[in-house]
Amino acid sequence: MSDKNLSRRGLLKAGAATGVALSLPTIFTSKAYGFTNEPGASSVTLGFNVPQTGAYADEGADELRAYQLAVEHLNGEGDGGMLNTFSSQVLDGTGILGRRVEYVTGDTQTSSDAARSSARSMIERDGAIMITGGSSSGVAVAVQALCQEAGVIFMAGLTHSNDTTGKDRKANGFRHFFNSYMSGAALAPVLANAYGTDRNAYYLTADYNWGYTTEQAIQEATEGVGWNTVNTVRTPLGAGDFSSYITPVLGSGADTLVLVHYGGDMVNSLTNAVQFGLREAQANGRDFQIVVPLFSRLMARGAGENIRGIFGSTNWHWSLQDEGSQAFTRSFGEKYGFPPSQAAHTCYVQTLLYADAVSRAGTFNPCGVVEALEGFEFDGLGNGPTLYRAEDHQCFKDVLVVRGKENPDSEYDLLEIVEVTPVDQVTYAPDHPQFSGGELGTCNPGA
Template sequence: MDYRDSNDPPSRRRILQAGAGLAGATLLGSGFPLNALAADKPALGNYPAGTSGSSVFIGICTPRTGTYAAQGEDEIKGYELAIEHLNSGNELMHRISPRIRKGVLGKTVKYGIADSEAKPNTAVQAQSRFISENKAIMISGSVSSAVAVAINKLAEREKVIYLPCITGSNDTTGKDCVRYSFRQCFYAETAANAIGPVLVKNLGRNKKIAFLTPDYTYGHTVRQSMQDALASLGGWTVATNQISPLGTTDFSSHLLNVANSGADVVININFGRDAVLSIKQAKQFGILDQMTLVMPYNTPFLAKEVGANIMQGVYAGTDYWWTVQDRFALAKLFNEAFFKKHNYMPEWGANSAYMQVAMWADAVERAGSFYPVDVIKAYEQGKTVQSTVGPVHFRPEDHQLVRPVIIVKGKKPGAMKSADDYYDVVEVVDGGPLMQKPDAFGCKLGSYT
């Protein structure tokens, strides 16, 4: 009944020995499956319990009720599409992960979806259930860093690979990084560093900034990074920094301060509903007519919610915007497949979900085994993968994907060619130079076993 019987001392020792052996095996080189003889592996996490049948299970937990429900539903569509593509051996999947035939290592991928209500507590609970009941071999999903950080810890403890989906905090692959988690999306540091030069280039030097900062780690980090980058690049100064608690419903008092600050540019770091509310209200206060709005870390569906009229001329940093299909062929394939099913163009949550699953499948295929240590090591080889935003690779030191940041600018309503055509892609900023040194944010990956 209890798969954790393996926790008794003898098998622990066996794991350690196996781990030592594996370290040697890794040296044998890339290109080949790291270890084809799955039968040799000791039990670890849900291996081999979760891989003994003809299918493997993925646990997906995103918010479906509460503040981030819209983003959560978008992620789910991305996951479902990816898993469908995996099981059918779709061309797009094949081009990201060339070894993929049908399923992963010949096994069908099954999945379960649970509502996290955007609460870490609920998410941990749901994922724990997927791990213990469904023997999930991989878990994924998040719209907030609080959930990502919480599940990071769970993944490390349970020895199950976790792939967060939307999480902007530096901590996710910084001080709260874990061996068992890999982040695909951009984050505070790269967002700030990517958009800075674009702003100086387009808006000029010596501007005054008004910040709208949500009062939690992510918000303060982005604000600091942006402030430093803009000061050194273009001599920009801060006119005011308006801090609001998470879940603020009325920004009018903050906006009054912004309106009276004499700033040229409003940098709005709020995410989700806070972002929607603050932008709409900024418009009402006439602020957007006098100042340029910048969203360094853009929320999926923001333009749809606030309307093209307000978003025109707004600079935003994002993980993915569908019109990059003009530059990247895989994006076009993805958009088409997604649009066919859902009749709207995917947002970046859906793309992140899709790419996470595809890159995981690639790592598993390269490892030749579901044995978590092998899979992690396959990830850590840092092999370049073709993605919807061009070639990308994972940094082995902190498990952060090195990937470009897309800078977009809101279109005039008249210039939109379709209902979803809200932005022009201004620049696709190469990700490598944007990133901090791997240890700069205190990342210490845990042990493999």
């Protein structure tokens, strides 16, 4: 590449310089008011940072639908959804603290760099007071760190890695979604019950942050019920054809395959595993089994019939019968014609939780919001009684163990809930080894 052309490094430098230049006025104004992007008297702007392109674009589209619905409900339009079932009845459909809610959107492209730059632009150019969204833990960790520096609140979207509220936790960041540890703790007893306590497991793991923590969590939890780990193999992201990773499984002495994959990778690896006859195979004198720790309905659709009978865990499912879930499914279903995904649910809930915290705190100041959210106990948002733990900003609530439905009624009715694992069973100490090494630090209002 010649000197005249823009190199990536050059572009980044230029971008950083522009960023600094752009942020200067913000710093001055924030000093004057006390915190970054203090909204005016009439409206407040939220930043929805979701993957609009790339491998998780479908998840991103569903997240955006949920955010639009949440904004409608906060502004008093539509049927109010979960505002009616939320245990905290502070929100009354007049926006947040009397200000009409407006929003801007960014495209994370499921890339940390792109996500950071779109979040930065929403904070600095559009004056977003809070950033939320995302469908990847890599993105969540990166954007959370940026929001901490910029002095705005980050309400994480779909992110399942332990690190988001573990070693990379930040005072300005909050996660409603469950995590790898919780999946392991919820799944292991169900697996032991269904498949026995002396299974030999073989792991195929996505080669990035989320894959590592999930592999570790499932491995420790299943070894706790007596399982043995035969092998763990890392697979590159977007490998496409996983057959060369699948074929050695049967000869390895394993009788269970754990697929720590998400999105398109999970669809492909599961399809390959089924094609290669793993589900009909016998190993160690019993039926071979497959487990997918993190399920989503959007993925289940991609995997088609292959998902039937396979165990996994999920944060939420539209078929839950509690009032909150039904209210959300009804508003979403009537607006868009199909039920919401777990990604949509967590994003909708996060927006409500933020708005509620601001209202209770009586200020948009991030430090006030942090204080209002820390240790906050609530109900009526679809997961039963939930606690936003002060020590790590992680929500603690029941976890769903699901199984691919054998005879689905429709293309949305793909997972059945096997067990609602009570919150006590998935709770861990804030300094648990899987989460150690991180410090929340102090909240940053940006002043």
